Amino acid sequence: MSSRPSAGASARGPAAPRSAKPSQSIAAPRHAEVERNTKETQIRVRVALDGSGRAQLSTGIGFFDHMLDQVARHGLIDLGIDAKGDLHIDGHHLVEDVGITLGMAVAQAVGDKAGLTRYGHAYVPLDEALSRVVIDFSGRPGLHMRVPFKSAMVGGFDTQLAYEFFQGFANHAMVTLHIDNLHGDNAHHQCETVFKAFARALRMALAVDPRSVGVVPSTKGSL
Ligand SMILES: [Mn+2]
Secondary structure (H helix, E strand, O other): OOOOOOOOOOOOOOOOOOOOOOOOHHHOOOEEEEEEEOOOEEEEEEEEOOOOOOEEEEOOOHHHHHHHHHHHHHHOOEEEEEEEEOOOOOOHHHHHHHHHHHHHHHHHHHOOOOOEOOEEEEEEEEOOEEEEEEEEOOOOOEEEEEOOOOOOEEOOEEOHHHHHHHHHHHHHHOOEEEEEEEEOOOHHHHHHHHHHHHHHHHHHHHOEOHHHOOOOOOOOOOO
């Protein structure tokens, strides 16, 4: 039973008061809270990368909340987003700024990327729709998005704003992002497969690689 000479804590007793503090930064709690205020929008984002998919969302655009919910659920990220803005004009500033603020929060939570898987990809279908998202935590922002939406609006969400969201995210999370909708006749389905595939790709890329503890996944030595 007693075996491990180190550790110091009782092997399996009730949660020890002192939290074992591994030396690798990747093992630190990966969460962040970012507030971003402009004359157009006031956005507050909380992320916990090692969460369970819980979401608390309030953007004022129902379909956008539905999409962000997919990011949390399928990315297994806990996500709190409170966004207010000039929706009396349209959703442009708010959706773009949520992308920016979420990107900032993810970048902050990821830290120095030591031990990070770095790359992630996913194909996600929803009935007739199929999308593929590939992400690289490269440190170089880039968005390559080809989604021929079949409708301009889904509920109160202008489908053009999906591009603005991902552009804001890529620029501030410092990721390269390739997004392709391969098939799709229904814009709700198209958009949902994009956000779900984004979530799954994110989950893969953000996973800690147990074979690469403390190592930044780049021959440059930094990302
Ligand atoms: Mn749906």
